[in-house]
Amino acid sequence: MADHNPQTLEDELRAANEIVYKHSLELARLKKELEAMNAQQENLLHFISHEIKGYLTEGQNAFAGIVEGDFGEAPPQLRAIAQTALEKMRSGVATVMNILDASNLKKGTVSYKREAYNFNVILADAVRALQPKADQKRLVLTLNVDGGKLYDAVGDKEKIEQHVIRNLIDNAIRYTLQGSISVSLTRMGDTIRFSVKDTGVGVTPEDMQRLFTEGGHGKDSIKVNVDSTGYGLFVAKQVVDAHKGRIWAESAGAGKGSEFIVELPIT
Amino acid sequence: MADLNAVVVTIIKEQELVIGPMAWSEAGKVQGLRVRKEAASVEFLDPDQGGVVDRLVAQYERLFGRASHEVCREAAAGLLSGLPAAEIPSSLR
Numbered sequence: 001m002a003d004h005n006p007q008t009l010e011d012e013l014r015a016a017n018e019i020v021y022k023h024s025l026e027l028a029r030l031k032k033e034l035e036a037m038n039a040q041q042e043n044l045l046h047f048i049s050h051e052i053k054g055y056l057t058e059g060q061n062a063f064a065g066i067v068e069g070d071f072g073e074a075p076p077q078l079r080a081i082a083q084t085a086l087e088k089m090r091s092g093v094a095t096v097m098n099i100l101d102a103s104n105l106k107k108g109t110v111s112y113k114r115e116a117y118n119f120n121v122i123l124a125d126a127v128r129a130l131q132p133k134a135d136q137k138r139l140v141l142t143l144n145v146d147g148g149k150l151y152d153a154v155g156d157k158e159k160i161e162q163h164v165i166r167n168l169i170d171n172a173i174r175y176t177l178q179g180s181i182s183v184s185l186t187r188m189g190d191t192i193r194f195s196v197k198d199t200g201v202g203v204t205p206e207d208m209q210r211l212f213t214e215g216g217h218g219k220d221s222i223k224v225n226v227d228s229t230g231y232g233l234f235v236a237k238q239v240v241d242a243h244k245g246r247i248w249a250e251s252a253g254a255g256k257g258s259e260f261i262v263e264l265p266i267t
Numbered sequence: 268m269a270d271l272n273a274v275v276v277t278i279i280k281e282q283e284l285v286i287g288p289m290a291w292s293e294a295g296k297v298q299g300l301r302v303r304k305e306a307a308s309v310e311f312l313d314p315d316q317g318g319v320v321d322r323l324v325a326q327y328e329r330l331f332g333r334a335s336h337e338v339c340r341e342a343a344a345g346l347l348s349g350l351p352a353a354e355i356p357s358s359l360r
Contacts, residue, residue, distance in 0.1 A: 018331055018332035021285065021286065021330075021331035022334050028285045032284075
């Protein structure tokens with residue numbers, strides 16, 4: 001027969017409580033340390049990104065000057081080299097900006113404008129701007145707008161265009177090796193629905209889980225897109241969330257293409 | 268004179284990091300202390316505020332042992348530094 005002396009049981013319970021408390025205390029201290037380290041890292045990332053952006057922008061301006069003849073007519077070979085360097089610099093600035101934006105969003109230091117804009121107009125502009133990039137890869141990029149509907153909305157036009165629309169189309173181009181990208185726009189009640197469907201590398205169920213998380217690019221995405229920072233979709237989601245919208249992805253799996261869908265309220 | 272109101276809230280909040288909302292419910296059982304978790308505030312119902320603080324520390328220690336006493340002491344240290352020992356509740360000296 002086991003000993004059921006109440007005093008013994010109480011002592012045992014107290015001892016167990018103490019052990020659990022000590023473990024919880026350890027966890028609480030580790031959590032504090034981790035939070036402090038995260039904050040430090042965040043500040044460092046912000047500082048470094050900011051500095052690098054400055055250097056890249058200076059380089060970008062110098063190469064742009066050579067390409068545009070600001071320092072006199074450059075020999076064709078030098079112009080070609082400067083043009084390539086300029087594109088790399090622009091890509092570098094865009095990458096750093098992406099990281100800086102993600103950092104600012106996390107810090108909560110981003111403010112959103114509320115201005116009237118037409119979704120259809122900024123979508124068409126984005127498709128037009130990215131058309132050469134799709135052409136370069138021989139991809140068919142199409143825009144299908146459900147006609148007869150109004151696409152006037154209120155929100156931060158610049159952030160929606162830059163971080164949501166351009167980001168999704170640019171991603172589709174990067175992750176599609178051949179085939180097509182179909183951009184669609186429709187309106188359902190007071191909601192604008194925009195989607196980007198591609199015949200690209202697709203998304204595995206495993207990658208789907210971390211798609212919109214910070215630094216959450218797919219396991220093998222770096223093989224297809226060497227410039228992937230993993231911040232693009234994270235930033236896009238932050239912007240969509242701030243507008244009280246929804247963003248999600250659908251894919252039948254690896255190699256089977258994907259579709260990214262965004263729903264935004266018009267006000 | 269030490270602001271024992273702030274000391275008690277700091278202790279409860281520090282305990283909350285370890286044991287969660289239970290920190291407030293246990294503090295609510297201390298005689299002479301009224302807690303308002305929503306406002307993160309407390310009120311002394313007993314003029315012997317030092318005695319109330321000692322009972323609060325004992326309440327946690329009774330359940331969670333010596334380690335919880337140390338947590339209380341560390342949490343309050345910043346608020347009590349520089350005060351004469353006589354003004355500091357005995358459990359936190």
